[in-house]
Amino acid sequence: MNKELLKKSQSLLALFALCLVITLLSDKFMTTTNLWNVLRQISVNVCISVGMTLVVLMAGIDLSVGSVLAFSSAVCAGLLKSGLEFQSFDLFVGFTVLGGVLVALLVGLLMGLFNGFVITKFSIPPFVATLAMLTIARGATMLYTKGIPISNLGSSFEFIGSGWLLGIPLPVWISLIVVLVMVFVTKKTTFGRYIYAIGGNEKAAFLSGINVNRVKLWVYGLAGTMAAIGGVLVTSRLNSAQPNAGVSYELDSIAAVVIGGTSLSGGVGTVTGTVIGAAIIGVLNNGLVLLDVSPFWQQVVKGGVILLAVIIDRKSKGSK
Amino acid sequence: MLEAKNISKSFPGVKALQNVNFTFYAGKVNAILGENGAGKSTLLKVLTGVYQDYEGDILLDGEKVTFESVKAAQLAGVGIIHQELNLIPSLSIAENIFLGNEVKNTFGVLNDMEMESRSAELLQQVNLNISPNTKVESLKVGEQQLVEIAKALLIETHVLLMDEPTSALTDKEIDRLHGIIAKLKAEGKAIVYISHKMDELFRIADTYTVLRDGQTVGAGEMSETTEANLISLMVGREVQIPPKSQGKAAGEVSLKVENLNLPHPTIKNRNLLDDINLELRKGEILGIFGLMGAGRTELLESIFGLNSRNLQGETLINGEQVKISSPQVAKNHGLAFLTEDRKSEGLVLGMDLSANIGLTTLKNGTLLQAGKEAETAKKYINELSIKTPSESQLAVNLSGGNQQKVVLAKWLDTFPEILMLDEPTRGIDINAKSEIYDLIAKLAESGKSILLVSSEIPEILALSDRILVMAEGKITAEFKAGEVTEEILLKKAI
Secondary structure, three states, rough: OHHHHHHHHHHHHHHHHHHHHHHOOOOOOOOOOHHHHHHHOOOOHHHHHHHHHHHHHHOOOOOOOHHHHHHHHHHHHHHHHOEEEEEHHHHHEEOHHHHHHHHHHHHHHHHHHHHHHHHOOOOOOOOHHHHHHHHHHHHHHHHHHHHOOOOOOOHHHHHHOOEEEEOHHHHHHHHHHHHHHHHHHHHHHHHHHHHHHHHHOOHHHHHHOOOHHHHHHHHHHHHOOOHHHHHHHHHHHHEEEOOOOOOOHHHHHHHHHHHHHOOOOOOOOOHHHHHHHHHHHHHHHHHHHHHHOOOHHHHHHHHHHHHHHHHHHHHHHHOO | EEEEEEEEEEOOOEEEEEEEEEEEEOOEEEEEEEOOOHHHHHHHHHHHHOOOEEEEEEEEEOEEEEOOHHHHHHHHEEEEEEOOOOOOOOOEHHHOOOOOOOOOOOOOOHHHHHHHHHHHHHHHHHHOOOOOOOEEEHOOHHHHHHHHHHHHHHOEEEOOEEOOOOOOOHHHHHHHHHHHHHHHHOOEEEEEEOOOOOOOHHHOEEEEEEEEEEEEEEEEEEHOOHHHHHHHHHOHHHHOOOOOOOOOOOOOOEEEEEEEEEEEOOOOOEEEEEEEEEEEEEEEEEEEEEEEOOOOOHHHHHHOOOOOOOOOOEEEEEEEOOOOOOOHHHHOOOEEEOOOHHHHHHHOOOOEEEHHHHHHOOOOOEEEEEEHOOOOHHHHHOOOOOOOOOOOHHHHOOOOOHHHHHHHHHHHOOOOOOOEOOOOOOOOOHHHHHHHHHHHHHHHOOOOOEEEEEEEEEHHHHHHHHEEEEOOOEEEEEEEEOOOOOHHHHHHHH
């Protein structure tokens, strides 16, 4: 228990140290506008990464989140913009903001469930199954949007990504709720316990009478859903669905998970750790922009930080 | 000559070794004896440079040495052959022998010719007439063992540590191995030999060192000791498990299996289980004896629903025909299955004790009840006398016997009617063993049906009311308690 606390405070400390360094180097960092900005940017990655955490805890991986985000974003925007038309029945269904968002989440859920289905039914490694989905969902997005952004989705939809509630940006509220719900699910429900058990020893979990496949199915489903939540946030923020939205987001979210101390071999890690991991990446991104570092160098630095985080994590685990 | 002076090594909460002293002589076979958990493996890891943070001194030919790594120990001439084989099946013999010590030319390109010819020489030294190009996966276990030895001989080895080298070998292979050991001994190497098998030690060992609870409790010449003496040193007391003289009258039939057949997954016209019929009654302990590969584990797994896709035959529980398609269904029918390998199949090692016990009884889609879970764990810690600081101890930190009790607790908490125990005391020390025997007997007394699989004959004889013998997927004999001897059981199993 103590060790876990120590580890968490370690990454928190790293986050504070990072903030401190950036504050010293740039006076633009510690301004309310900038901090809210950072939080709002982080919120998308937080949503995706929390879903990724569940998958990685189970010793899986989901490479498709970026594409699932894009497709659900496109579907959401398409429905809001032009509704559904069934020409042969001469029927037109328009969508309210809520309706569009719910369908987007449903699309994410279904794509995630499909991942889970392929992985459990055909015993295909998650890496391969979700790699296939990465391509499929991206292709589907291109087909649906014909490669052209779908824009001008109405101000009430735009409010989700840009609005404020009680002085806090709405996306921050949304990601906060996602985090709280998933902390609860992982720590306080049997479903969460199953996730840790499967990641820790899948065979023992199976022989204990746990329906391993069903748990996996739903975890991938949840990961897809949370990618879709990220999709809605991105779309609403830009008031536009971009066909190439979410490209390489899976990498940012895996990075957040790993920096947050979750083991890629499963069974060990926390949702809150991932949030800190996402915050570290977000602050770093923001800091590098504020400091006018070239985008090319930004990538190099980010990669270095990921490496460093994992090395420190390994060290602290090895020296028991 | 390898000498140890006052070696101590602790892990959090455990003193694995305390002031261990010994001297291993060149040109002799030096035996190390001790129960599981006596500290043998830890000692080997200290001697081969796996653990560097120990206290005390290791002297090699009178000079103090410290090994910073496994490689350093190898270079100093201390080689080891592990209990589990450490070869890479998909690589050839030569590639395995030279793994980590590859011969390269000036451009860094592998010199396969050289490695193959030297491998061939080494193989000859261990009397193995196989081409060094052969893939290791196609070798028998005994041959792989010899390859391990050849690998150890590659670097000039003065001290060769062997950790239970014969545990997976046939008698013929053991003879062959002993021949090689005699040869190495004659070459002046110090052989350190860890084994449980007394007859074997008396055949080949010259000196002995007995470890108990991490301490050296005795050492001397093999020729001046007796088996009884060594055993009493190992356990600290005379232990005997008397065979059960008579089975008790059992109740109604709780589990019945009819015409169970399980086809071999790859070989046609061969069955892993061949027309198995058995009846298990309430309050009865039914022992199933058989050698490795006789189909014992497959039988238990099949009853538990793990092979439901290919399984033919019928299962009846309390007279009603049931279709058990998965562990969940089995659990709901009151079945419990203590698997053979508690580490890979029984426990989630990184989880604490109460979470492990809770795994079988969690209800889908509900909230965890931490308080209740801890309470349940405490109850079993108490009832099964599990030795642990608390219920929130990680399973990985428990000793083998206590881990096994946790697996047992996990299943007892489902309140099963039928318990299937696959090698319930494998690899655990004698004290924990006798505690588990008591538990099994008590469970049967309380009316549970118990299917006990074991490859230890004394265990089968001590516990079973009735004994079935399996060989090659068939049941070859049935005995009542008290009417069979060790010899007959073994004969029926071969």
